[in-house]
Amino acid sequence: MISVRNLNHSFKIGKKGKEKQVPVLKGLTFDVADGEIVSIVGKSGSGKSTLLHIMAGFLTPESGEISVQGIQTSLFKEVESAKFRLDHFGFVFQNFQLMPGLTAFENVELPLTLKGINKSERQKKVKDLMQSVGLTDVQDHYPNELSGGQQQRVSIARALITDPPIIFADEPTGSLDSETEQDVLLLIQSLNKTRGITFVIITHDDEVAQTANRVYRMHDGVLTEGGAHHAI
Amino acid sequence: MQFKDQISFVGQHIKKNKMRVFMTVLAATMGTAFLIVLASVGFGLHETIRGEVLSNRLVTQIEVFSSEMDEEKVAELKKRDHVKAVVFRQNIGTEQQSSIGNFTGNNPLIVTDFIEEEKANFELQEGRLPEKANEVIVGSNFAEYLMNQQDENEDGEFTTYDGKLIGEQFIYQVGDNEGELIEDEMMLTIVGIGKKPAKDWEQDQKIYADASIIPELEKIYYTHVDKPADDHSDAEQLFYGNVNVYADKLENVKAISTALKDDGYNVYSISDELDKLDVFFLALKAGLVFVGTIAILISSIGIFNTMTMAVTERTREIGVMKAIGADPKLIQRLFLMESAWIGIVGTVLAVVISYGVSMVSNYVLPIIVTAALGEEDFGDMTVTFSVIPWQLVVIASTISIGVAMISGWRPARKATKIDVINALRQEL
Known part of the structure; x- marks a missing residue:
């Protein structure tokens, strides 16, 4: 489903004229299969977030190829990339990234609104989904009126609403307590099983990483496949 | 979206x-x-x-000059598009005199069509329009031009008529082709006074009469003067006319002027000045x-x-x-x-x-x-x-x-x- 080949990327840091090129991703090659939960685990600064940004099309890689469902996304222009994201990807972020001026219901509705779907159709779909993830009671609440766990559920519902084949989760439990963390991880696993959605989870937390079917470890821009943290 | x-x-x-x-x-x-x-x-x-x-009713006015103007041509002008009115004024080309008692003046008589005059914004300040042949309208300065030449005021000027005008009768005489007044008189009745001209320096001492006055005037005139053989002969003619064509709108003045010029008329309008x-x-x-x-x-x-x-x-x-x-x-x-x-x-x-x-x-x-x-x-x-x-x-x-x-x-x-x-x- 997702195929990454020989991916390289570096950042320029320092003052203009005295910039230094710092390599972040060094020749990454790996695959993510359909219906898999893959976690990429690594310390802060290891390059895991950059990898997610490139896979999601937020960044254009220096070199290498990424293809999703056989389509080479690394060659996309900004507009094409945005359209592809809307149709194929869902996103769950560490700090939820909900729109503060919209209610939980409207936040979940947003991707469908962007897709230009009719209001009645949108509302029916959002209502059903919110019921299935247990958010009906809080649907009219604004994000600042919700707990962290509820916000992340809303965020997951927003990622799910367009029925994307792939969901990228960037530190999905980073802002949650351990009890809520378990709830969210169970929800991810259940969605993976019931809907066959592929999850790519970026985390620094080994415990979260273990939820995945496959764990990739990132260290200094290099990716290795392995089960346990001590294997690095 | x-x-x-x-x-x-x-x-x-x-x-x-x-x-x-x-x-x-x-x-x-x-x-x-x-x-x-x-x-x-x-x-x-x-x-x-x-x-x-x-x-000032001048802007939509087109003055038309033609040596051979007659009723037929006027009727043709009236039929043209965007023409609101065609005023055919006929002036008398010889000596004339009006008198009320001892007051006399050389106020000119003009024969016109009051229906067309009204269409062209001719207004009365007092009275009504003529209904009979001997009824006339006088200009707002008519009385000032009637002077008593036997009576001088303290400035050494002749006194002018200051009596009422509406309903008043006055004697009107025309001159022959030598300029001598013909003794035969006409009694005309003033039924209306024209509105004062918009411009302060303009004076209107004229007498306005309907075309029905023409036969009687011509009768008096031609008993003393030989009638010209040809209607269009300049000599011996009592009346000579000028025509003003009024456009319905200012925008149409140009088009009417151009058409008239093309038909051989000499025309003048001040619409060009308004353009400026x-x-x-x-x-x-x-x-x-x-x-x-x-x-x-x-x-x-x-x-x-x-x-x-x-x-x-x-x-x-x-x-x-x-x-x-x-x-x-x-x-x-x-x-x-x-x-x-x-x-x-x-x-x-x-x-x-x-x-x-x-x-x-x-x-x-x-x-x-x-x-x-x-x-x-x-x-x-x-x-x-x-x-x-x-x-x-x-x-x-x-x-x-x-x-x-x-x-x-x-x-x-x-x-x-x-x-x-x-x-x-x-x-x-």
Whole structure:
């Protein structure tokens, strides 16, 4: 489903004229299969977030190829990339990234609104989904009126609403307590099983990483496949 | 994203920043209202002066000269398109005298068609139009030209007639071809007095009679003078005529004049002079619109600031939308719609306010000006200080909404260029 080949990327840091090129991703090659939960685990600064940004099309890689469902996304222009994201990807972020001026219901509705779907159709779909993830009671609440766990559920519902084949989760439990963390991880696993959605989870937390079917470890821009943290 | 969703999205953002948007709309309103009111003064003055010129009934008048003018040709002229009236005035080409008692004068008699005269704005200040052959109307200065040559006043001038005119009978005599007055007299009755000419220096001492007077006058004249063999012979003819053609509208004067020239008539109209007046006022109005546009440009700084702040404040939200998959063009459109909304609301309010200011100024300013001048009114002149035609509303709206959208363009472009990764990193 997702195929990454020989991916390289570096950042320029320092003052203009005295910039230094710092390599972040060094020749990454790996695959993510359909219906898999893959976690990429690594310390802060290891390059895991950059990898997610490139896979999601937020960044254009220096070199290498990424293809999703056989389509080479690394060659996309900004507009094409945005359209592809809307149709194929869902996103769950560490700090939820909900729109503060919209209610939980409207936040979940947003991707469908962007897709230009009719209001009645949108509302029916959002209502059903919110019921299935247990958010009906809080649907009219604004994000600042919700707990962290509820916000992340809303965020997951927003990622799910367009029925994307792939969901990228960037530190999905980073802002949650351990009890809520378990709830969210169970929800991810259940969605993976019931809907066959592929999850790519970026985390620094080994415990979260273990939820995945496959764990990739990132260290200094290099990716290795392995089960346990001590294997690095 | 559907258009109605875009509108509701923009509406939500406007609601969130009511005060800021209100102040920006206020600035746009003030700028646009200033433009409209300022330019409306130009339109008002133009209308006033145009009205003044037109009221002199000269602008739509085309003087037509032809050596062979007769009723047949006049009838042909009346049939032409856009001709409101054709006044065929026939003057008497010889000596003539009018007298009431000891007062005598050489007031000229003119034979005309009163139906056509009325169409061409001929007005009476007193009395009515003639109904019988010996009934006439006299000009407003008729009496001043009737003098008693046996009676001088203290300045050594002959005294003039100051009695009543309406209903009064007077003796009218024509001269022969040698200029000697024919003894046969006609008794004419004054039934009306013509309106005073609009210009102070103009005097109207004439006698206006209907064509039914012609047979009797010709009878008197031709008993002493041989009738010419040919109707069109210059010599021995009692009447000679001149024709004024009146167009229905000023715009049609040119077309009628050109057609008449093409048909061999000599014509004169002052519409060309009015064209110059229009050009002057067009330049004046353009200048006023230009000055008003500067006010709109100043208000556009407010729109630019508001939109730039909106983009900066919503950086994270824009980042989230782009991350989810919003088209950058959609984001640009949403911000442009917001600035256009400010421009449209500001313009609508400005138009309403401007009409109010215009109405109030047209009511109040004449009172202030007349009080300052110490006169009761402007005389016959109707002064309009401010006029807002629809064209001015269209021009001002185009400038205002256009400037608002241009002001929002740069912030909107900035919004599309927001980096998703940096935006998502922003603190809540």
